[in-house]
Amino acid sequence: MANHSFLFYSIAFFCIILLRYVLIAGGVYLFLYSPFNQPSDQHNLQTFSFSWKTVHHDIKLSLSSSVVFAIASAFVMSSYNRGLTRLYSDLKLNTLWYLVFSYIVVLILQDTYFYFTHRLFHHPSLFRWLHQGHHQSRHPTPLTSFAFDPLEAIAQSLFLVAIIFVIPLHFITVITILTTMTIWAVVNHLGVEQLSPSFPLHWLGRWFIGPVHHSHHHLKYKVHYGLYFTLWDKLLGTEDPHYRFSVSLKTSLKNFI
Secondary structure, three states, X not given: OOOOOHHHHHHHHHHHHHHHHHHHHHHHHHHHHOHHHOOHHHHHHHHOOOOHHHHHHHHHHHHHHHHHHHHHHHHHXXXXXXXXXXXXXXXXXXXXXXXXXXXXXXXXXXXXXXXXHHHHHOOHHHHHHHOOOHHHOOOOOHHHOOOOOXXXXXXXXXXXXXXXXXXXXXXXXXXXXHHHHHHHHHHHOOOOOOOOOOHHHOHHHHHEOOHHHHHHHHHHOOOOOOOOEXXXXXXXXXXXXXXXXXXXHHHHHHHHO
């Protein structure tokens, strides 16, 4: 693998991360929230809470997050080139089963890290500095998916920076984790109207976080802190017991307005 400078990696990763945001988050946003794609009877409900000011805010925070994540990625690659990490590129060093196992382990650890840091960021003394910007979008859209306050972006990037020094991970595993994180973040910020109302009652909706689960977090603030799984919310009593039992998601949303 070619050895490049820290600056080269920073610029390259910034371009990759920004392109990812534009294509995935931006593409999904245009597909779901473009007025040309909305039936006339749903248009007002879909767009009442969104404004160009909110869109601009989310994009601006996402750009700053991209800078943070690019610098973190550059640090990872520079450390790898110096032989300081536990990253590897030779598939022969571990079995295919280990790739799957390490992927699952990292997701569980990341979800745990995210839950406790996320909950910490909601402490009144920290919220303004670490998380208030993300919650400016009370009704999230895909553009909100990576709209982190700069300090929060640093805190979240520290997990992936640290894990590559602890657990042997193939580059394929790392890329798969980052892809999962990207897709999951966008899905969680789709808004409550984008999946079937029965999803929260499905077993997937009971154990995996989706747009309904996370939309309630943006509305209530004190519930639903997880990233991938609902386990920690269930164990520590931060899951809203009512979100799965709304007769209609539209009615549930109106009750919070």
